[in-house]
Amino acid sequence: MAKDDRIALFQQWFSDAIPHNKALGLKVIGVRQGFASMELGWREEFVGNPETGVLAGGPLTAMLDGCCGMAVATMLKKPEPFATLDLRIDYVRPADPGKPVIAEAECYRITRSVAFTRAVAHHGDAKDPIAAAAGTFMLGTKGKATRPAMADKK
Amino acid sequence: MSALLERLAEARKAGDVGRLAEAIPYARWMQIAPENGTGELLTRMRFHDELIGNTFLPAIHGGTLGAMLEMAAIFHLLWETETETVPKIVNITVDYLRSARPMDVIACAKVTKQGRRMVNVFAEAWQDDRSKPVATANAHFLVKSDADAPPSL
Numbered sequence: 181m182a183k184d185d186r187i188a189l190f191q192q193w194f195s196d197a198i199p200h201n202k203a204l205g206l207k208v209i210g211v212r213q214g215f216a217s218m219e220l221g222w223r224e225e226f227v228g229n230p231e232t233g234v235l236a237g238g239p240l241t242a243m244l245d246g247c248c249g250m251a252v253a254t255m256l257k258k259p260e261p262f263a264t265l266d267l268r269i270d271y272v273r274p275a276d277p278g279k280p281v282i283a284e285a286e287c288y289r290i291t292r293s294v295a296f297t298r299a300v301a302h303h304g305d306a307k308d309p310i311a312a313a314a315g316t317f318m319l320g321t322k323g324k325a326t327r328p329a330m331a332d333k334k
Numbered sequence: 335m336s337a338l339l340e341r342l343a344e345a346r347k348a349g350d351v352g353r354l355a356e357a358i359p360y361a362r363w364m365q366i367a368p369e370n371g372t373g374e375l376l377t378r379m380r381f382h383d384e385l386i387g388n389t390f391l392p393a394i395h396g397g398t399l400g401a402m403l404e405m406a407a408i409f410h411l412l413w414e415t416e417t418e419t420v421p422k423i424v425n426i427t428v429d430y431l432r433s434a435r436p437m438d439v440i441a442c443a444k445v446t447k448q449g450r451r452m453v454n455v456f457a458e459a460w461q462d463d464r465s466k467p468v469a470t471a472n473a474h475f476l477v478k479s480d481a482d483a484p485p486s487l
Binding site for chain 1: 357384389404
């Protein structure tokens with residue numbers, strides 16, 4: 181599948197079809213096996229402190245959760261539902277007011293039951309992160325797999 | 335003094351913790367607000383369709399649960415401790431225990447350890463049955479003013 185088609189497909193699955201990701205306006209900007217990247221535009225309603233314009237932790241949490249989840253989906257051999265088991269976020273420094281945030285997530289290990297991910301959020305330079313995350317996901321949970329199996333569709 | 339701390343002083347005078355949420359744009363957008371009608375400080379995230387993360391189950395997005403647990407911890411620190419600065423979150427670990435159904439989520443928080451600069455807070459979220467939490471979190475906050483301190487609030 182061509183890169184742009186893949187991005188369009190994941191945009192559909194991971195942003196347009198997930199109401200909260202859509203509400204955040206998450207844009208899928210990169211996807212390959214084991215890797216996912218998204219962009220969150222700055223909006224007034226994401227602000228935690230109106231005096232500084234610095235983002236609240238919440239939008240970053242939701243974005244990093246979504247991005248780690250998308251990285252898991254790129255590793256599945258067959259479509260199956262999965263759910264976040266835990267998510268740790270280190271808020272390394274404040275986000276710059278007015279700037280979009282980019283998240284990059286990696287699924288570095290997947291077993292029959294659990295997938296392990298890590299992610300960073302930054303303003304364009306991953307070496308100068310705003311937040312770092314580690315998330316684990318439980319595979320084969322209740323529900324229906326609405327997500328693609330990337331490993332099948334190289 | 336920050337607008338949030340001014341709001342805190344007003345809220346204390348009126349005895350209505352709900353006013354704290356008005357000073358935080360993200361809390362307003364997410365419909366997350368503290369309440370103390372029962373005498374216990376709780377934080378509620380009102381259900382609305384934009385919270386959904388899984389349309390099939392349907393279930394609330396895990397990120398929003400992490401976000402509301404973080405807000406619950408912040409409201410707790412503002413209201414229940416003698417903080418002179420707005421707490422700054424350093425990190426948070428969220429455990430997801432059950433899928434959250436499309437209804438309000440309620441959370442409470444407690445301080446596990448209060449240090450001079452750092453506070454460790456535990457928060458727990460549930461829906462209709464408090465004995466069945468949907469998610470829990472542990473978070474660290476810096477509570478002493480520090481220009482170099484991390485993020486958000």
